[in-house]
Every structure is written in structure tokens, then in C-alpha cells.
Amino acid sequence: MKTVIGLEIHTQLSTETKAFCSCKNDVYAEVNTNICPVCTGQPGALPILNDQVVEYAIRAALSLECEIHEISSFDRKNYFYPDLPKGYQITQYFHPIATNGHVDLNNGKRIRIQRIHIEEDAGKMFHSSETITEARSSLVDLNRCGIPLIEIVTEPDMEKPEEAREFMEKLRDILRTIEVSTGNMEVGALRCDANVSIRDKERSSSRVEVKNINSFKFVQRALEYEIERITEVMKNGENVPQETRGWDSLTKSTVSMRSKEAENDYRYFPEPDLPILVISKERIDRIKKELPELPDEKAEKYEKTLGVTRDNAKILAKDKTLSKYFENAVASGLSAKDTSNWIVNEVLALFNSDSTEFNHERISIDNLKKIMDYTNSSKISRLVAKEVMAEVYKSGKDPDTIVRGKNLLQVSNENELISVVKEVIAENPDTVAKYKSGKTSVLGFFVGGVMKKTKGKADPKIVGKLIKQLLDDEN
Ligand SMILES: [Zn+2]
Incomplete structure (x- = not known):
């Protein structure tokens, strides 16, 4: 069995205005306020291409290692x-702006990009019921009509659902870094249709397209579901029809929407109202020079020149605000390796724990530095440091105030610790016996006991030394 997955991705470009008119590119405005004769298809209205759309499309295509075509053109689909008052969508069908790109996954596997083309978005429907078949009426908001999109079509180079997810995440990170799209899947700024088919020795299933995938997690879930479903149909000796299915995030399943339309159903023909798009070599070169460092390049730099582990480097480099935070922390004199561990393991864990995006204001570099200094100078334990950081994250208080206020300084005074150590030893005669029979690995158990009793405040090194002394003395 071999699974073949290809993706078609639509990204809204964050330009000031729409693709072919001067309406604001703002989907959050009050319904049907950002509209004009052009984007609502009134007779006689003529489109004019927004040059910022071309600029952003080139930027994206270059970042995805595509070849930019000096001549491309627009067509009607x-x-x-x-939601499409014009009755057609302006796209680039016959001559797209760019072809032949790629994105490399973290395991080195190359996913080829077949083409990138510019097109316009359609409006948005609101149905009076959850499902379209039950809806008695529907409303339409045309603010989204004419918002610029680029469509990115991959070759069917993915074999596993998690590869598709990784591809989408990498794509989002790149689009955000080059500032052409918010890459936000949940609000539809980045949308993904997945094509999947399965082959075994004797036969191959038809290609099934899955639409309506609106989160990175669901890219993987929808494909996992679909692969299982197709495999089952094939096992039963039935045919897999070529169709378009929709992912339903409530039932975590896909449902048949329609049999897949053929390309020639759309009657593509060249858009008569727009001239061909000519892009000079100079322009391509200028945009190439202006491109910021991309996540993979940045990660390599962190790994090679700053000694950060590969995994940490990838995590820090993929988000612009996060990488800036890390670089500023290092510039303030903190060790790169140490800081990368703190950010990845502790800081990000806090943001992940309540599913919010990283925001450097929650834990300022000053506060991160204070917590790291406390820990590195053994004034507080790593365990307490976590607690302090969580408190800073929650309340925004200064770490000094928290440490002093809660009396968290590490106890390294042997006289203060010895009574607790003795207590723990007295409470665990069985473990003491084990230790004495030569099983010295139980030492950690005692240290853990003392740390628990002191709520993490004891200096584990001193505790270890004391326990060893006491147990060995009894011999
Ligand atoms: Zn308009």
C-alpha cells in the first residue's frame, strides 16, 4: 500500500486593498461595506491589477524557491x-506567475511545488442552519470578493498525513516571515485542500479531494480518516469514486460533497479586461535581495554559530517574534545554548499550556534574565524557577518580588537541611536497607523526598551529600 498526498493551498495576501479594485482588504469590516462595482461584478466595471499583489506573490514564490515567469496572464474560471456575483473568478490558469519550487521537510524530504498563481477570493455565505442541506435561507457577505489570493499547488510528494501537516506549518512560518499573509488557518487566511489516493500492487484508488480543513491539526486528522476510509473501501473490493469530500470538524469525519468536477467544466478562457503581466528581471532581483532570512536559514545559523541544538533552533527560528526575543536575549549577554533551553522548555510551555501565541511582553527579557541568574547562581532551584516563571507569566510581577515575597531562596545551609534529611531517612527504612545492600541508585529517591518536603527549596547537591554522609556513617 502506498499513499499519495498532494495539497492545494489558498493564502489570502495581506495587501492594503483588494486584487482588482481599491476596496479595503478587510474581512472584519461590517458585512457588505468594502464593496464596489468591480468586486461585485456590475456591468461595465473594469478590473485594474493591484501591484502590491504582484509584489507579494513574487516574494512568496521566491521564498518557496520557485522560478518566476517574466510573462504570465489572467484567465476567467x-x-x-x-458568493460569486461576477459568475467567474479571475485566476491564472494557462500561464501562472511561478512554477517549480519546493519546501524541504525537517527530515530532508523535498516536497515539490508545481505552481503558484494569483487569483481572487469569493464572498462568504452564512447559512441559517449548521448544515447547508437543512438551511432554509442563506446570507452572503461580499467583503471577501476580490481579496487577493495565491494558490500554491504541490506535487503529490507526501506519503503520510504528518508530512502534510509539517508542510503546512512550514509554509505558514515562511509566509509570516516574509509578511505576505497572516497564515491564520482558523480564520481562513490560509486554506488547504488535500488530494489523496492509495495504490496497492494490483490497483489504485481514484483521487479523493478533502476540503474545509481549517486547522493544522485537522490537516493530519482529515487525511488519517480519509486514508483509513479508502483502505476499507478497497479491502471490500469496492471502487473508490473520484469525489470531493468535506472535513467535518465536529464529527471528525469526511462527508461526500459532490463528484469531482473536471477542469473543463470551468470553461477557462483568457481574461479580456487585463493586460498580460510582465515582470522585469530587475524587479525579481530586487525582491530577492530584500527577502528576510527564512526560518530554515535562521535555524541553521543558530545551530552552527550559536551552538543551539537542532531541535531548539528549528523551534526558535520559525516564529519571527520568538526569534527576535531569543536574539535580543543573547545580545543582552545570556548564553545562547542555555537561553534556548529556557525558552523552548519553560517559556513556550507556559504559552502552550493555555494555547496562546507567544508574546514577549508576558515574560520580558529582563525577567527571563533574572530567573536564569537566580538559577545559575543556585539561589533558587530549577523547580522553583519554573514556579516563579509561571507567576511572572500570570501576574506580570517582578521575579525579585516573587522570590522575596514567597521566601523562595534555596536553602543550602546544611544545619537547616539536616533535620529534614533525617526525617526522610527515618520514614523509609526499607529504602535505607536497599541502599545498604549496595543499591546506591536509591539515593535519588531520598533527594526527591527532601525536595518535596522543602517544596523544592532545598539545594539538591547539598541534600545528596548530606544523605550520603548520614547513610554511610551508619555503616
Ligand atoms: Zn471593490
Whole structure:
């Protein structure tokens, strides 16, 4: 059995105005306020291409290692739907702006990009019921009509659902770094349709397209579901019809939407109202020079020149604000390796724990530095440091105030610790016996006991030494 997965991705470009008119590119405005004769398809209205769209499309295509075509053109894709008042969508079907790119996954596998083209978004429907078949009425908001998109089409180079997810995450990180899109899947700024088919020795299933995937997690879940479903159908000796299915995030399953339309159903023809798009070599070179460092390049720099582990480097480099935070922390004199561990293991864990995006204001570099200094100078234990950081994250208080206020300084005074150590030893005669029979690995158990009793405040090194002394003395 071999699974073949390809993706078609639509990204909204964050330009000031729409693709072919001067309406604001703002999907959050009050419904049907950012509209004009052009984007609502009134007779006689003529489109004019927004040059910022071209600029962003080139930036994205170069970042995805594509070849930019000095000449490309626009076409009409004809279909009827209430969210498309013009009756056609302007796209680049015959001559796209860019082709032949790629993104490399972290394991080195190359996912080829077949093409990138510019097109416009359609409006948005609101149905009076959860499911379209039950809806008695539907409303339409045309603010989204004409918002610029680029469509990115991959070759079917992925074999596993997690590869598709990784590809989407890497793509989002790149689009955000080059500032052409928010890459936000949850609000539809980045949308993904997945094509999947399965082959075994004798036969191959038809290609099934899965739509409506609206989160990175669901890219993987929807594909896992679909692969299982197709495999089951094939096992039963039935045919897998070529169709379009929709991912339903409530039932965590896919449902058949329609049999897949063929490309020639759309009656593509060249857009008569727009000139061909000419891009000079100079322009391509200038944009190439202006591109910021991409996540993979940045990660390599962190790994090679700063000695950060590969895993940490990848995590820090993928988000612009996060990498800036890390670089500023290192510039303030903190050790790169140490800081990378703190950020990845402790700081990010806090943001992940309540699913919020990283925000450097929650734990300032000053406060991170204070907590790291406390720990490195053994004034507080790592365990207490975590507690202090969580408190800073929650309340925004200064670490000094927290440490003093809660009396968290590490106890390294042997006289203060010895009574607790004795207590722990007295409470665990069985473990003491084990130790005496030569099982010295139980030492850690005693240290853990003391740390628990002192709420993490004891200096584990001193505790270890004391326990060893006491147990060995009894011999
Ligand atoms: Zn408009």
C-alpha cells in the first residue's frame, strides 16, 4: 500500500486593498461595506491589477524557491455560486506567475511545488442552519470578493498525513516571515485542500479531494480518516469514486460533497479586461535581495554559530517574534545554548499550556534574565524557577518580588537541611536497607523526598551529600 498526498493551498495576501479594485482588504469590516462595482461584478466595471499583489506573490514564490515567469496572464474560471456575483473568478490558469519550487521537510524530504498563481477570493455565505442541506435561507457577505489570493499547488510528494501537516506549518512560518499573509488557518487566511489516493500492487484508488480543513491539526486528522476510509473501501473490493469530500470538524469525519468536477467544466478562457503581466528581471532581483532570512536559514545559523541544538533552533527560528526575543536575549549577554533551553522548555510551555501565541511582553527579557541568574547562581532551584516563571507569566510581577515575597531562596545551609534529611531517612527504612545492600541508585529517591518536603527549596547537591554522609556513617 502506498499513499499519495498532494495539497492545494489558498493564502489570502495581506495587501492594503483588494486584487482588482481599491476596496479595503478587510474581512472584519461590517458585512457588505468594502464593496464596489468591480468586486461585485456590475456591468461595465473594469478590473485594474493591484501591484502590491504582484509584489507579494513574487516574494512568496521566491521564498518557496520557485522560478518566476517574466510573462504570465489572467484567465476567467466560470462557475455559478451565490458568493460569486461576477459568475467567474479571475485566476491564472494557462500561464501562472511561478512554477517549480519546493519546501524541504525537517527530515530532508523535498516536497515539490508545481505552481503558484494569483487569483481572487469569493464572498462568504452564512447559512441559517449548521448544515447547508437543512438551511432554509442563506446570507452572503461580499467583503471577501476580490481579496487577493495565491494558490500554491504541490506535487503529490507526501506519503503520510504528518508530512502534510509539517508542510503546512512550514509554509505558514515562511509566509509570516516574509509578511505576505497572516497564515491564520482558523480564520481562513490560509486554506488547504488535500488530494489523496492509495495504490496497492494490483490497483489504485481514484483521487479523493478533502476540503474545509481549517486547522493544522485537522490537516493530519482529515487525511488519517480519509486514508483509513479508502483502505476499507478497497479491502471490500469496492471502487473508490473520484469525489470531493468535506472535513467535518465536529464529527471528525469526511462527508461526500459532490463528484469531482473536471477542469473543463470551468470553461477557462483568457481574461479580456487585463493586460498580460510582465515582470522585469530587475524587479525579481530586487525582491530577492530584500527577502528576510527564512526560518530554515535562521535555524541553521543558530545551530552552527550559536551552538543551539537542532531541535531548539528549528523551534526558535520559525516564529519571527520568538526569534527576535531569543536574539535580543543573547545580545543582552545570556548564553545562547542555555537561553534556548529556557525558552523552548519553560517559556513556550507556559504559552502552550493555555494555547496562546507567544508574546514577549508576558515574560520580558529582563525577567527571563533574572530567573536564569537566580538559577545559575543556585539561589533558587530549577523547580522553583519554573514556579516563579509561571507567576511572572500570570501576574506580570517582578521575579525579585516573587522570590522575596514567597521566601523562595534555596536553602543550602546544611544545619537547616539536616533535620529534614533525617526525617526522610527515618520514614523509609526499607529504602535505607536497599541502599545498604549496595543499591546506591536509591539515593535519588531520598533527594526527591527532601525536595518535596522543602517544596523544592532545598539545594539538591547539598541534600545528596548530606544523605550520603548520614547513610554511610551508619555503616
Ligand atoms: Zn471593490
